Amino acid sequence: MKRFLLACVIGFCCWGGMAVANEAVPTENDPVAQKRAMELAAKLRCLVCQNQSIAESDAELAVDLRQQVREQIAAGKSDRQIISFMTERYGDFVLYEPPMKLTTLLLWVGPLLLLVAGMMAMIFLLRGRNQAAEAAPLTEAERARAAALLEGRELPDRKGK
Amino acid sequence: MKKKLLLMIPLAVFFVLAGFFVVGLDRNPREIPSPLIGKPAPVFSLPDLSDPEKTIASQDFLGQVWLLNVWASWCVSCRSEHPLLVEFAKTGGVPIVGLNYKDKTVDAQLYLRRYGDPYVASAMDADGRVGIDYGVYGSPETFLIDKQGIIRYKQIGPINEKALRETIVPMIKELKQS
Numbered sequence: 001m002k003r004f005l006l007a008c009v010i011g012f013c014c015w016g017g018m019a020v021a022n023e024a025v026p027t028e029n030d031p032v033a034q035k036r037a038m039e040l041a042a043k044l045r046c047l048v049c050q051n052q053s054i055a056e057s058d059a060e061l062a063v064d065l066r067q068q069v070r071e072q073i074a075a076g077k078s079d080r081q082i083i084s085f086m087t088e089r090y091g092d093f094v095l096y097e098p099p100m101k102l103t104t105l106l107l108w109v110g111p112l113l114l115l116v117a118g119m120m121a122m123i124f125l126l127r128g129r130n131q132a133a134e135a136a137p138l139t140e141a142e143r144a145r146a147a148a149l150l151e152g153r154e155l156p157d158r159k160g161k
Numbered sequence: 162m163k164k165k166l167l168l169m170i171p172l173a174v175f176f177v178l179a180g181f182f183v184v185g186l187d188r189n190p191r192e193i194p195s196p197l198i199g200k201p202a203p204v205f206s207l208p209d210l211s212d213p214e215k216t217i218a219s220q221d222f223l224g225q226v227w228l229l230n231v232w233a234s235w236c237v238s239c240r241s242e243h244p245l246l247v248e249f250a251k252t253g254g255v256p257i258v259g260l261n262y263k264d265k266t267v268d269a270q271l272y273l274r275r276y277g278d279p280y281v282a283s284a285m286d287a288d289g290r291v292g293i294d295y296g297v298y299g300s301p302e303t304f305l306i307d308k309q310g311i312i313r314y315k316q317i318g319p320i321n322e323k324a325l326r327e328t329i330v331p332m333i334k335e336l337k338q339s
Contacts, residue, residue, distance in 0.1 A: 047193060047298035060263070061298055064289050089296040091196040 037070050040079060044069075044086055045094050053096065195296050195315045202229070202306045203294035207284035210261050210269055217258070217284040219310070226336045228257045228329075229304040230280070231292065233264040234272035236300040242319035243276050249325065250279035255333055259283030262292045262300050305329060307336045 041055035048059040054066055065086070072082045086094045098104045138146065148154040197203075206218040230246060232239040250257050259280035261269045266285065273283070286292050295304065305314040314332055316324055 050190065061289075064293060068293060088196060089293060090298065091193060091296070093193045 033073050036079070037066070037073055040069050040082055041066050043096055045096055047090060047094065191299070192317050193298070197296055197312050198315060200312060202304065202310050202312050203291070205284065205291040205294070207286055207291060210259070210266065210283035210285050213266065213285065217282045222256065222258065222306070223310050224308050226255050226308060226333055227306050228255055229260055229306060230257055231260045231262050231295070231297050231300045231302040233262045233300050234268040235264065238319045239301045240276065242301055242321070243279070245320055245322065245325065246279040247277040253333070256281040260291065261285050262297060263287065263289045305332055
């Protein structure tokens with residue numbers, strides 16, 4: 001039952017996603033150009049409703065920008081030219097994937113830095129634990145009791161003393 | 162001692178994060194810095210709202226400091242800045258050019274008749290293409306353009322008295338002298 005429900009949910013999500021994608025760029029005669037336009041639109045952020053791409057948004061500006069993308073593809077512009085057309089007007093903010101720059105360096109290498117810091121902390125902590133465990137040899141009395149326990153001369157008590 | 166210092170690390174991390182959040186609270190995510198500042202204002206040539214036979218071109222204003230105000234009759238916050246614009250048109254000493262963004266001619270004309278017309282002229286950008294060239298993503302927006310046709314400042318959202326007094330007027334003064 002659970003599996004069936006899960007399959008339903010996944011199926012529904014995919015179907016929903018496809019419906020949105022199809023709506024975003026009305027069918028054109030050229031399927032290749034249409035695919036390009038959809039991919040580009042999905043990379044560009046709508047500035048009016050900032051958590052949607054211009055492919056997903058129904059805002060008027062998004063409609064206009066999708067139109068721009070389609071026209072520029074029809075005019076033979078490359079993806080890079082279209083992206084730079086957008087960033088010249090709206091800044092890097094329009095891109096979902098920020099470009100690698102000095103100001104965005106921390107954004108890009110941040111996760112790596114955190115990983116390295118985490119690994120270093122782990123190594124440090126584990127080493128400390130090993131050293132703590134090595135110490136304290138048994139006393140003479142403890143040794144005798146351990147021998148007695150092993151040979152069955154004495155029963156271990158419940159308190160674990 | 163060492164252990165105590167180690168225990169302080171989460172606290173330090175907390176304070177750094179809290180610092181970022183406090184700064185973030187005060188920021189407006191809708192104000193996206195324009196890449197056009199310091200760049201030449203995009204060239205346009207559009208029909209005049211008052212007489213569609215005539216055209217208004219950005220080149221007409223070369224040699225003077227001017228404001229380009231993006232507005233529309235459907236834009237609610239445009240109305241809130243409108244009285245200030247009408248007032249500033251009389252006293253500001255710079256021409257205010259309107260960019261009538263994605264509007265219907267009749268609606269726009271009616272709007273100006275009803276609320277007053279602060280513009281030396283309004284260019285009709287019916288399909289919003291010039292708006293895209295200027296990176297407009299929500300009206301009202303206002304651009305301050307210098308004598309060489311370079312964009313010097315962009316006001317996102319309605320102009321208020323504070324922005325006018327503290328930013329726009331001093332910049333106009335400075336740009337007029339240069």
